[in-house]
Structure formats: structure tokens, C-alpha cells
Amino acid sequence: MARRVLACTACHGAEGRAVGSAFVPRIAGKPAGYLYRQMLNFRDGQRRHEGMARLLAPLSNEYLREIAAHFAALDLPWPTPQPGPATPALLAQGEQLVRQGDVARRVPACTACHGAALTGVAPAVPGLLGLPHDYITAQLGAWRAGTRRALAPDCMHDVAARLSPEASAAVAAWLTRQPMPADHRAVAALPAPMPLRCGAAPEAR
Structure with a gap:
């Protein structure tokens, strides 16, 4: 192969x-x-x-x-993160969104779907660590604009549409500063149901 x-x-x-x-x-x-x-x-x-x-x-x-x-099946070492520029305030905003979400905007915490360690959930939810800063911001922008789509209900489009460009940049800035944990494999299941219905990952519910 x-x-x-x-x-x-x-x-x-x-x-x-x-x-x-x-x-x-x-x-x-x-x-x-x-x-x-x-x-x-x-x-x-x-x-x-x-x-x-x-x-x-x-x-x-x-x-x-x-x-x-x-x-x-490939279990390979991860490179050192390559973060983009960020202020302390932007990083604090990013951590807040990743760990707790934004109730007012109906944005769930990233950890609620991608796992507490952000390494993903088998078989269908990807990890968020180890990705380039520009890639994360580009994908959030694509979800928001509708140029990247998934099976309905398209949960990531809904989340990205509720995030401002500044909030997306904050999430990317914080994620790209996090080290990959020693156990970087996706977890088998979430401890609680996902907060949104997601057509691309029905198993995670």
C-alpha cells in the first residue's frame, strides 16, 4: 500500500x-x-x-x-508546533473558546467534540493539535463561507458561522501552541454526547 x-x-x-x-x-x-x-x-x-x-x-x-x-494505522512522531503571532489576550480568548466555548453565541467547547486532549475521537472526529496555524484559520474560514461542507447536519459550518474572524484566529493561535500529548491517538469515545448533531460523526453521539 x-x-x-x-x-x-x-x-x-x-x-x-x-x-x-x-x-x-x-x-x-x-x-x-x-x-x-x-x-x-x-x-x-x-x-x-x-x-x-x-x-x-x-x-x-x-x-x-x-x-x-x-x-x-501509522503511529509516527509529531513535529514541534509552528505557532503564528498572537498577543496574550488573543491566546486567552482562544483557550476560553477551546475549553469552554461561548454560551452567548451557542459555540460549544472544541473539547466537547474533539476530546479533552484534542486528539480526536475514533472513527470520525479528527484531532486539532499538530496542525499549522494557517491551515486551521483557512479551514474555519471555509466552513464559515460554505466552501467546505459535510453531511447534514453540518455541525462545523454552524460552529464556524458563529465565530468571528478574530475568534477563529484566537482558536488557531492557542491550538498551535499546545504540545502533542504522549498518547496522541484518537480516543475511543467521548465521556458525554456531543453538544451538536453532526452528520459526519454520528457515532460520536
Whole structure:
């Protein structure tokens, strides 16, 4: 399989480590269900990327599951975080949103869906640590604008639409300053149901 996914690692880095572009995420070690769903989204138009769509167009669902399982099984070291610029006030705002959310804006804490350690929840909820600052802000912007979509109910669109650009920047700034825990694998389950219905991760409820 490692030889068959060379088209993936050409952009996502050797073994899917992604240590080059700030806009190309690491795929090694991500939950298999999440990776599979994102490939479906690229292939079928929920996520827009011409290169990914063209690459995945001829591939069957079963083959996409094999690719997802391959990268999900890779347990590799994580690089040192590369944070963007931030003030103490911005970081405090980011931590507040990540750990507690914003009740007034009906924004749940990131930890309520992505796990207390923010390493994700198997099989379909990704971790939020170890991602480049620019990638996080770009994805939140895409969710907010509707250029990145998921199965209805699209919980991340709802969350991102309630966040101001400053709040999104605060979340990204705080997340990119957090070290990866020693146990960086996605947890098996959340301690409580997710606060929002999420079509891309019904198992987490």
C-alpha cells in the first residue's frame, strides 16, 4: 500500500507526515473514518480542490477505505508546533473558546467534540493539535463561507458561522501552541454526547 499511495505522499509528505506546506495537513494517524469521509467529500464535491477531486475520481469507495486505513494505522512522531503571532489576550480568548466555548453565541467547547486532549475521537472526529496555524484559520474560514461542507447536519459550518474572524484566529493561535500529548491517538469515545448533531460523526453521539 505504501507504494500505491505515492500520489498522496507527494503532497502530504513521506508517510503522510506533511512537514512542508502550511496548507497541506498531516494525514498519518488521523482516524480512518475521518480520512475516508474527507476523500469522499473531495471526490464528490463537498470539499473543493481540483487536484484532489481529479486524483480520487476513478477510485472506488472500498479502495478509499483501504487508503484511509493505511494512513490511520501509522503511529509516527509529531513535529514541534509552528505557532503564528498572537498577543496574550488573543491566546486567552482562544483557550476560553477551546475549553469552554461561548454560551452567548451557542459555540460549544472544541473539547466537547474533539476530546479533552484534542486528539480526536475514533472513527470520525479528527484531532486539532499538530496542525499549522494557517491551515486551521483557512479551514474555519471555509466552513464559515460554505466552501467546505459535510453531511447534514453540518455541525462545523454552524460552529464556524458563529465565530468571528478574530475568534477563529484566537482558536488557531492557542491550538498551535499546545504540545502533542504522549498518547496522541484518537480516543475511543467521548465521556458525554456531543453538544451538536453532526452528520459526519454520528457515532460520536
